Amino acid sequence: MAAAPVRTLRFVLGDQLSRRMSSLRDLDPDRDVVLMAEVHEECGYAPHHKKKIAFVLSAMRHFAEDLRAEGLNVDYRTLETSDEARGFRSALAAAVERHRPQRIVVTEPGEWRVREDMLGWQNETGVPVEIRDDDRFLASRADFANWAKGRKSLRMEYFYRDMRRRTGLLMDDVGEPVGGRWNFDTDNRKALPADARPPEPARFEPDGITREVVDLVRDRFADHFGDLDPFWFAVTRSQADAAFEHFVREALPKFGDYQDAMRRGEKTLYHAVTSLYLNVGLLDPLAVCRRVEAEYRAGRVPLNAAEGFIRQVIGWREFTRGIYWLRMPEYAETNFFAARRRLPDFYWSGETDLECLRQCVTQTREQAYAHHIQRLMVTGNFALIAGLDPKEVSAWYLGVYADAYEWVELPNTHGMALFADGGVLASKPYAASGKYIRRMSDYCCGCRYDVDKATGPDACPFNFLYWNFLAEHRVKLAGNPRMALIYRTLDRMPTERVASMKSQAERFLDRVCRSGPVTV
Ligand SMILES: Cc1cc2nc3c(=O)[nH]c(=O)nc-3n(C[C@H](O)[C@H](O)[C@H](O)COP(=O)(O)OP(=O)(O)OC[C@H]3O[C@@H](n4cnc5c(N)ncnc54)[C@H](O)[C@@H]3O)c2cc1C
Numbered sequence: 001m002a003a004a005p006v007r008t009l010r011f012v013l014g015d016q017l018s019r020r021m022s023s024l025r026d027l028d029p030d031r032d033v034v035l036m037a038e039v040h041e042e043c044g045y046a047p048h049h050k051k052k053i054a055f056v057l058s059a060m061r062h063f064a065e066d067l068r069a070e071g072l073n074v075d076y077r078t079l080e081t082s083d084e085a086r087g088f089r090s091a092l093a094a095a096v097e098r099h100r101p102q103r104i105v106v107t108e109p110g111e112w113r114v115r116e117d118m119l120g121w122q123n124e125t126g127v128p129v130e131i132r133d134d135d136r137f138l139a140s141r142a143d144f145a146n147w148a149k150g151r152k153s154l155r156m157e158y159f160y161r162d163m164r165r166r167t168g169l170l171m172d173d174v175g176e177p178v179g180g181r182w183n184f185d186t187d188n189r190k191a192l193p194a195d196a197r198p199p200e201p202a203r204f205e206p207d208g209i210t211r212e213v214v215d216l217v218r219d220r221f222a223d224h225f226g227d228l229d230p231f232w233f234a235v236t237r238s239q240a241d242a243a244f245e246h247f248v249r250e251a252l253p254k255f256g257d258y259q260d261a262m263r264r265g266e267k268t269l270y271h272a273v274t275s276l277y278l279n280v281g282l283l284d285p286l287a288v289c290r291r292v293e294a295e296y297r298a299g300r301v302p303l304n305a306a307e308g309f310i311r312q313v314i315g316w317r318e319f320t321r322g323i324y325w326l327r328m329p330e331y332a333e334t335n336f337f338a339a340r341r342r343l344p345d346f347y348w349s350g351e352t353d354l355e356c357l358r359q360c361v362t363q364t365r366e367q368a369y370a371h372h373i374q375r376l377m378v379t380g381n382f383a384l385i386a387g388l389d390p391k392e393v394s395a396w397y398l399g400v401y402a403d404a405y406e407w408v409e410l411p412n413t414h415g416m417a418l419f420a421d422g423g424v425l426a427s428k429p430y431a432a433s434g435k436y437i438r439r440m441s442d443y444c445c446g447c448r449y450d451v452d453k454a455t456g457p458d459a460c461p462f463n464f465l466y467w468n469f470l471a472e473h474r475v476k477l478a479g480n481p482r483m484a485l486i487y488r489t490l491d492r493m494p495t496e497r498v499a500s501m502k503s504q505a506e507r508f509l510d511r512v513c514r515s516g517p518v519t520v
Helices: 040-044 050-069 088-099 112-118 121-125 141-148 156-167 208-220 237-250 275-280 285-297 303-327 355-367 372-385 390-400 406-417 434-440 461-472 481-492 495-512
Strands: 008-011 033-037 074-077 103-107 129-132
Touching: 008 088, 033 050, 033 088, 050 074, 050 208, 050 275, 074 088, 088 112, 088 121, 103 121, 121 129, 141 156, 141 303, 156 303, 237 275, 237 285, 275 303, 285 303, 303 406, 355 372, 372 390, 372 406, 372 434, 372 461, 390 406, 434 461, 461 481, 461 495
Parallel strands: 008 033, 008 103, 033 074, 103 129
Antiparallel strands: none
């Protein structure tokens, strides 16, 4: 007897590794085929870190195994075995040839570029394509657009409060935030005490599938950025759950207090190292927040830690995605300060005398991870006050972190770190001098520059770049009420001092920035 014709081809992308994906609902195990494909274009469209490629491919292969174990029919195309898998289109066209489905079902992708492509799949294949919402997010794209409609400015804080009300997370019986405040961020800026011993994140020994993928990446992506070994990420849902439980037990109680702290040689401090798992679907955002809330309600975790974590996930994570879909494709072109300088080589090599940058880039190269303040206030802050081109900076962030996908990376880079969007996402630029870095870290102790100096051969470049940035963009920034105080300080400085910082900034940037036109 001939096999029943394939009814639905369900195409699951590499960051959609959850059994709860909308594309996998109403699945008929006897007549549907799940298609998964490792495609060359996705591995190569950004200079992805080797650990990131290995993570995604291994997690995909493990997910396919889980689906097969459930008895589902999975058509999995690996990079080694498939010639057709240049991009999603060719992988899909070849699968349509093989299976002749009546329809194709997909969940919307995380990137505008892929969505544009997806809109052409029906024409290309001649088979009806149903694109479903990605309901792993609490706010759909339409929800966010409704929330944003008619507002003069979009601020994460108000969006976040709505998300708290909607989920009931950390709310009391009468609909008020527990603890009487929505936001405990001001409690979360403590410097790390010298005797603090932060835990290591959970690490996992690579199994056979991961070892195969690691060999493949070593072989095919040798010229990509970053160290492949040691590879320690979770690659299955149960490992990601275990990694998160480890965080909850070992680090969450202090997550709030030391959220903004940095220390030499410490890569993760009390952070969750969970974004890479959330972003591919190995962890569920609402479930991790409920777990954190339960720890607070059981009295094991202080409110500033629980609230701080939950705000990052249902607040910032959802908000950045909302801004992305609301503002693309123009958002990627934003360049409020007309910044044109090219990325210095040390963003790739880590070879610089600036100890803070050396620490952050080196750990990024080794681990494909840096925590938020390292990304925002060290590499991001430098890029902002040095006037680096937003496209080059964004390409860097998209490549070097294991959790990087454009929907979250781009608003964080153009909006939060660079203020390239002119204030769509943040109310003022996160520009800071070396003083901030000294307050929040011990990086300045090991540095050849003197953080107390703003001019002269030993002056900390963050100092003269900072004041030069403010002076240079006075017209665009001085009217911002949140910048008034700092402009008053600048105005009190002798003109010669400002001029001297300007010329030192120019000489420094001419020396460290690459020459030639921007290439992205
Ligand atoms: C320039 C720049 C680029 C960034 N690029 C990315 C990226 O490509 N992918 C990414 O997931 N995050 C990005 N972030 C946000 C943030 O830095 C990371 O989510 C965080 O460092 C991940 O580490 P963690 O899991 O230990 O986070 P934790 O500090 O433990 O926070 C818990 C969770 O909250 C969420 N979160 C925290 N801050 C943010 C934020 N600003 N935006 C969105 N979600 C947030 C993450 O899912 C994270 O896992 C970027 C930030 C900056 C400043």
